[in-house]
Amino acid sequence: MERVLRVLEFEKMKKQLSGHVSSSLGRQKVTELKPSTDKEEVQRWQQETSEGAKVLRLKGQAPLGGITDVAPHAKRAKIGGALAAHELMEVASTIYGGRRLKKFIVTMVEEEEITLPLLYVLSEEIEPLTDVEREIKQCIDDNGHVMDSxxxxxxxxxxxxxxxxxxxxxxxxxxxxxxxxxxxxxxxxxxxxxxxxxxxxxxxxxxxxxxxxxxxxxxxxxxxxxxxxxxxxxxxxxxxxxxxxxxxxxxxxELSAQVAEIADELLHNLTTLAVLDFIFAKARYAKQIKASEPKLNEDGFLFLKKARHPLLADDEVVPIDVELGGTYRSLIITGPNTGGKTVTLKTVGLLTLMAQSGLHVPVEEESEMAVFKQVFADIGDEQSIEQSLSTFSSHMTNIVDILDKVDFQSLVLFDELGAGTDPTEGAALAISILDDVYNRGACVVATTHYSELKGYAYNREGAMNASVEFNVETLRPTYRLLIGVPGRSNAFAISRRLGLNERVIEKAKEQIDSETNQIELMIESLETSQKSAESDWEEANALRKEAEKLRADLETQLQALEEEKERIFKEAEEKAEKAVQEAKDEAELIIGELREMQKQGLSVKEHQIIDAKKHLEQAAPKLTSKQKKIKKEAAKAKQNIQNGDEVKVLSFGQKGFIAEKISEDEFHVQMGIMKMKVKRDDLQLLDRPKQVESKPLAMVRGNDHHVKSELDLRGQRFEDAMLMVEKYIDDALLAGYHQVSIIHGKGSGALRKGVKQLLKKHPHVKNERDGGMNEGGLGNTVVELK
Structure with missing residues (x-):
């Protein structure tokens, strides 16, 4: 393991990490740092780092000043030794530093209600030891001088x-x-x-x-x-x-004797403070290298998104995407020397070791890493002059040792596999070694420049070719990793760019057999196709993000309109109530005056009072025809609405289906591809699907069967999608729907075409049409059922 840590530059990474500790306690923890093979332990370490990063994000820093490794002082005091004044001050300062850090974390958790479960438990382990600290500080000043007092x-x-x-x-x-x-x-x-x-x-x-x-x-x-x-x-x-x-x-x-009495508690505090210092050092390092917490698994699956080697400067490193352990467990990286193959290999290896050490890794969110029981690496020229071993012998000695130990829980990294000997024999050995490692179930990443291995992944299940891109125009590698495309030699193209006579190049091409030429052409075609696919994907991704933003904007606008509508209705209601109340008050006042006149003997008939009251009631504010319509529709909306009912959203003027009843006053309404939360008062019942009667000796699913009013086929294979459509139409009929949506996306159009053809032939499809502007457009087909 020590050799693997050395060749993958784990110690260099630790040196960077040690630059972020606040005390010798944390530095000692960095020195002792080694990867773990226990997933639960690794998960806990990762969570500790995440909590440390959370504290730094919210507070900027953690108070770790004044903490010193006073373990030797505590141990000497415990056996009766007398401490010097400056040593006692270090003890007092460390006690204070620990108490201050504890208060800092406890305040965040208990008063600010920030979730830090692991840091909170650790901070609770710190004993205050205030009495000893106070005694020391009353006798010794900050400069270590015993005071007169x-x-x-x-x-x-x-x-x-x-x-x-x-x-x-x-x-x-x-x-x-x-x-x-x-x-x-x-x-x-x-x-x-x-x-x-x-x-x-x-x-x-x-x-x-x-x-x-x-x-x-x-x-x-x-x-x-x-x-x-x-x-x-x-x-x-x-x-x-x-x-x-x-x-x-x-x-x-006397003070040393007091330190001796609390020596065990002080030593326990130091152990806890060392862990906390180490955690915050990991968090600061993660911030420096722009790292994030990876998901963890024990299935040998790696997915590194925009991974960067932490020892390379930001302006030098080119992020790479690497996937391993899913559909393929062997990744064979081919291409010219100095192209970045070894950097890719070391990036995969070092990031694996970092993740298993509880460190965040320089990758984007959603990256995933495996916890391997063993990591093996054969990288670099390990030639031993003392043993008189050649490069090939040195590599082979190491490979023999790897093959003796490798199993299905291992990650194996081979750099220039089979190099240093006859190319034909070296390539044959490389293929055999790769097959052996694969058959044992291990994950393997290997680099090579042998042309024989370029076709390896095409003939092996579970293997994938990759290469590091090379720019022939600039004669420099771009360091981008291309998965699925083996590397080209580029020798002829480079020679042409450097000015070699075309006649010499053509003569050289004649020396290469037609099969090799075909392979090179195939690789060139693959590179072109991959670049085109990446460009299309980026364009599609940009359009998707734009559509999501547009949808979010529309939902925000809808929400704003709904709130504005409610505000206007409420305001109108309040005005109407106020006007009615004023009219009533005036009526009562006039009637009171009439009665007073009647009491005074003036001639006021009872029918006159009744006529006056009736006249004043007629003076109450009248609803406009539009208000009457809305009121009528609102009254209609208060009918008993159920799942599957066809409704109209009054504020939006769109039809939809009740997808889910949230409460008595709120429902999820499906309008095309958009689902909204709508209040009962904003809904008008249009139609209710007929209940499907159960037949004897047969199970028939009715409206209560949970079937959505839409089917999403995006990302499905064509054959699977067609089966899903047929089953879904049957389920929708049994659920009582008479209109559903089938979302197939735009894409190449093959899935849309297949869906259309199937619907035209289906006996229970009455009609089908493309979705409208608010229903997903050409990416959605609306189906009316018989």
């Missing part, structure tokens, strides 16, 4: 030290400032030798000061003397510093 004794001792230092300096500075002494000094300064304060005295004035000589200059002309007058003070200062040192040692020993 660490203990009352230390504060007292340091006050004494400062007092003694001040006295010593004061006496020495008075000596250096004295005019009588200055001529005896080499320099008027106070300095330190052997932790004692001294002054620099000229050699000839040694006896003038007395005291102790602690040092002398290189020339011997200057002596560094501790004058007799400050010896006692320096002794007191030294004693105070010894006390200070002992008190600091006591404080550090």
């Amino acid at each position: 660490a203990s009352p004794e230390l504060r007292t001792i340091r006050a004494q030290v400062r007092s003694y230092e001040s006295s010593v300096r004061s006496k020495l500075e008075s000596i250096t400032r004295s005019s009588s002494s200055q001529k005896m000094l080499s320099d008027a300064i106070v300095t330190i030798r052997n932790d004692r304060f001294v002054i620099p005295v000229k050699q000839e004035y040694r006896s003038s000061f007395g005291g102790i000589v602690h040092d002398q200059s290189a020339s011997g002309a200057t002596l560094f003397i501790e004058p007799q007058a400050i010896v006692v003070l320096n002794n007191q200062l030294s004693e105070a510093k010894v006390k200070e040192k002992r008190e600091i040692e006591r404080i550090l020993t």
Whole structure:
């Protein structure tokens, strides 16, 4: 396995990854990284990377600062060792960093409701250990200096030290400032030798000061003397510093003992923090190489969409599409040297190792990768001078070892299979080796420049040719991988471009047998056809996207119209209600006045009151004819609507069928190829299919049988599609439909033509027509059933 990791440049990839760690903890995890063969483990690793990438996408970064590998400190404290001040500060900083990271993740999950199940579980493993952190930070500052506040004794001792230092300096500075002494000094300064304060005295004035000589200059002309007058003070200062040192040692020993008590929890925190640092490093690396999470399987199936080699610069790499393990398990890549065959091989191999290591891979979404139990690779010149092996012997030794171990759960990569020996024998060996690996069920990708292998995939089930495209005009490879097309030698075309005499080229062509010429012509034709097919596909894909966008726009517009219609109706309703209420209020007011007049003895007859009330009721706002029509249709729409009913969508003016009842007030309505959610008030019942009566001794499926009002044939083979149409018409008749849609798409027109011919001959088809503008056009056929 080590050899495979080396030749596929897995270690170089790890070096790139290590550039994204935040601590030595994460770096150690990168160093230990190896692919796994357990799919569940790989899936969990991939999910961890995805969650890390999610955090980076939402927050930009994760707080990993201040975390250090303090495992040696914790272990030494655990066995009774005393830690230095800076080591204790590293412990406190790591405890704080872990607590801060835990709070960061927990806040995202619990307060912001972001789903991070794996990161959340990991963060919960981190113990806060706040007490020890607080004790350390109360005694030691950020620079690793034990503060006076660490203990009352230390504060007292340091006050004494400062007092003694001040006295010593004061006496020495008075000596250096004295005019009588200055001529005896080499320099008027106070300095330190052997932790004692001294002054620099000229050699000839040694006896003038007395005291102790602690040092002398290189020339011997200057002596560094501790004058007799400050010896006692320096002794007191030294004693105070010894006390200070002992008190600091006591404080550090006490703090180390506290670290020893939580050593196990601290070591557990470090293990968790190492994993979290590693996860975020993987996420940052994925962002750098524009990688995504692949789907995983154990079926040996690979589908790489726009795959890129992570070690190549963005402006150099050409994305490739590779599929393996589905309809074919052997991919044979042929073509000229320096064309990119080996890069393709290494891309497949390295991306497989990366995926099985829990790393996202530089591919587009929807790519899929297999979890192989073993990955084998024979790439590059592994010639050994010490063993005196030729290139062929070296390769063959490796291949022998591969064939001893390969099985159906293996991925095998062969570079220039059979090279280094006689071409005829090498090609024969290559074919035999490929057959043997295929028969064992393994997936294999092999590169070769042998012309004999160009026809290999045409004669073997489960094998596919491929080549790396070469531009004859520029005489340079394009590095595009062409699946299904073997590589051409291009020797004649290149020679012609370089100016070789046409007569020489024609003579050379005569030396090649007709079969080889036919193969080259066939390959050229395949290349042309593939390019044409790719161009057509891109055009069709562009049209499909445009159609999807148009459909989305139409649905948005429909929704907007529906909302506007509801708003207008509601507004009109409110206005009408308001007008009616105002009329009623006015009526009551007038009637009240009339009754008041009647009470006062004025002549007001009861019939006059009744006439006034009737007159005011007639003054209520009237609905227009259009409003009456809509109201009538709305009332009609409130009838009991069922699945399969033919209805009219009032706001859109289109007919359709009830495809599904969502609730009492909402339905899915199928209008041609478009399905919409419509409210009951916007529907008008037009027709209901007749129930099919059950016959004795026969099972007949009625309206309750779930049959859609459309049949989608796109992507089906012609023969299968015809069978589906016949069965569907029978099911539609039994379901009670009298009109259905058959969606066949436009394409080449063969499927549409076949559907039309079948419908014309079918005894239960009353009529068929192409779909209208809102029904899919020529891509849809609307069928009326008898």
